[in-house]
Amino acid sequence: MKYADIVHRCFRCGYCKFTSDYTDFNCPTYRKFRFETYSPGGRMWLIRAWLNGEIKNSDRFQEILFSCATCANCVEHCVFTFSEDLVNIFISAREEMVNDGIIPPPVRDYLKNININGNPYKEPASERGKWAEGTLVETYKDQEYLFYIGCVGSYDERGKKIARAVGNLLVKAGLSIGILGDKENCDGNEVRTLGEAGLFQFLAEKNIALFRDLGVKKIITLDPHAFNTFKKDYPALDGEFEVYHYTQILAPLIQSGKIPLKGLNDKITYHDPCYLGRHNGEYNAPRKILKAIPGIELVEMDRSRENAFCCGGGGGNFFTDILGGGEDSPSRIRVREALDTGAGIIAVACPQCAKMLDDAVKIEQLDDRLKVMDVAEIVTNCLL
């Protein structure tokens, strides 16, 4: 296994589980399961044991490995020089398990669906661009930007609403954007994090070839997960593009007044998506947008920015739901934390986070006190 020469170096000191100021345990799997085995240190020690033949690939071991939300809290807080590789190590272990064909059924089904249908929803490709019907968003021809949506924004009802909001805003701001519609493919970020390296490479190369054929130079993504893989993984496969998350495009447009906004009298807290924040260091753009809206009071949760608590949807868990369920599921903890700020709205910048937190608000029966809205939806409500 790649990184096999590193796994023994974990001291299991446990800094990886915390925020930087120790406010709370911040590893979503440890926070939920509470056995040390579900912490990053636990995974390191168990991977080593597994490689040494001291434990076997079991249902439990699979749950431990595949419940990791790849949120990178451990990467942020581990004190050792190999901290950067922690998530990569867990993904590499998953790759080994995928290669062995012994993986949790939801993971297997997700990967199969991507392989067969190009999306996890078993929907035809012809449905991909349907979200854009009734909007001013056009199909990509030779526009300046490709607006890449991803599977959740294309097929999930919650995601589609966000895609429409972002698409309309970008067009309204006068940006030259186009979408791939039924030609769009899965970006592969979750395929990669779930350990199907071969399928990821196939998807990435296919996307890169398509983008090149179409002359794409600049990409705006709806989803931080796609943003992450286009930015970090595609270049290694010769896929060099200028990649932006939509908040990075919107922030300067709103700040410069190109999208004039009316005021909103709301108290809002912002939830940092892991693949925008910790993975890519973008904490400011969404906040700049929110702060530019007159009348909004932006309050921070105890855990924000580098210390943000994951919604529990990362690393494929949005689709496999291995980490979900129960009072201590990360999304439920997160909405309770948001409630503590006194905010009435949780702003998000990721369709996966939106859906996860939306569901959690319902389960916690907070519908009348807390609303989950994408930053783009909030801006849309403020359009003059």
Next chain:
Amino acid sequence: MDDIAHSLAMIVGEAYFSNQPEEAYFYARDPGLMPPHKPDYVVVPKSVEEIQEIARLASREKIPLVPMGAGLALTGLTIPLKGGIVMDMKRMNRILKVNEKARHVIVEGGTSQGLLKAYLEKNYPRLRHSMPDSPATATIAANVMIHGQGRLTQQYGFNSDMISGLEVVLASGEVCKIGSCSMSPDWFSKGAPMPDLTGLFLGWFGATGIITKVAVKLYPKKKMRDVEIFITDREDLVPDMVYELTHTEMVEDINIFAQPKPMIFKDNHHIAIFITGDTDEELEFKRKMTWYSLDRFIKSKDGGFMGVPPVMKPTLLEMPQRSVSRFADVKKGGGFEYSGPIIMVEKYPECAHKIVELAEKYDLGYSGMARIIGRSHAMMYGFAFTFNRADPDMMDRTRKALHEVSEFALEAGGVFWKATVDEQKMAMEKMDPNTLGIMKMIKENLDPNGIMNPGNWEVI
């Protein structure tokens, strides 16, 4: 699932019970060098009532019961030497009450040092507790159980001296309150003026009971904090230097470290002197007092204050010091262990010689670190060796070096801190027979079935 497994799962809930190989593997070992031994079951309880039920079950079935905080003692104290149940306490991590004016806090038995620090900083910025340099996930209860030390140890003694009340679940399942809380709603004293019963549990590593709540004293937190480093190559003078420093009563904490790398550190002893103040004037006054106290050593050219490089200062002032954990990867091997006997400060020169001797003999990376306890009343001298977890030979050499440390410490009049099972045996062999007799009486009465962390403090 066997009957015991079923019962445990019923008590804590299936989600917090495991008899799976993964937990058995992990909870069989700690980050140190002690041989692993698998538990049969691991549970993560949420309440005192659950712990009571588990204790009753363990007593009835005569199954070993081993409480565990973060498992960071490194000396194998939470390894279930005879199998049974490991009880991970960290789900019980509520901060129950802070009495600001009486300066104490009551926490549940699995509350981490980090959580309390963050809580106080946010809610009671003028209060602090004695933070050890173990990782932030270390629990307060386990730390006092092992007589840990922290940032306030030079001023107020062992962290266990700062206890102001305990709640303990006995092997029988009974809950026992220790201190003023046994007859008052307030947890302000661990014993005095009544008989102090905390000794029935502290230092026993769970062999007499499980701490489910602990109250610890809080202390004034000054607005400013700084560190000075006095360097000397005269280890024989270190005890005198410490004596002078402690005489000032101006110092928060005194640590002395000596290590071979970087090269400019070699053969020197660095006395890190921490000071605090609410104003610049207070801080500067204390700084000057520490300078004056060591003036004669500067004049005799036996030492001097070094300018603490800006890059080094945050590392030293951090609480806990993350750099302590980083020592584990010096050899890119993720391991370190130390033996930290509590010993007279006058033994510093011998300790300093011994660690170098052992590091050379066994070809090991080392770091010597002393923390002063009280006003020079004693010190913990940490003989720390780093090892590569993937190098069995290096691990073996480290074990041998640590064994020699144990022999040396005993010979030098020291007492083992968080003693390994072997050290416990060595201690009991050397101990006054009447003292041992009292320990035996305590153990037999509090744990008649021998189920509480068996293998530890087993008086034959």
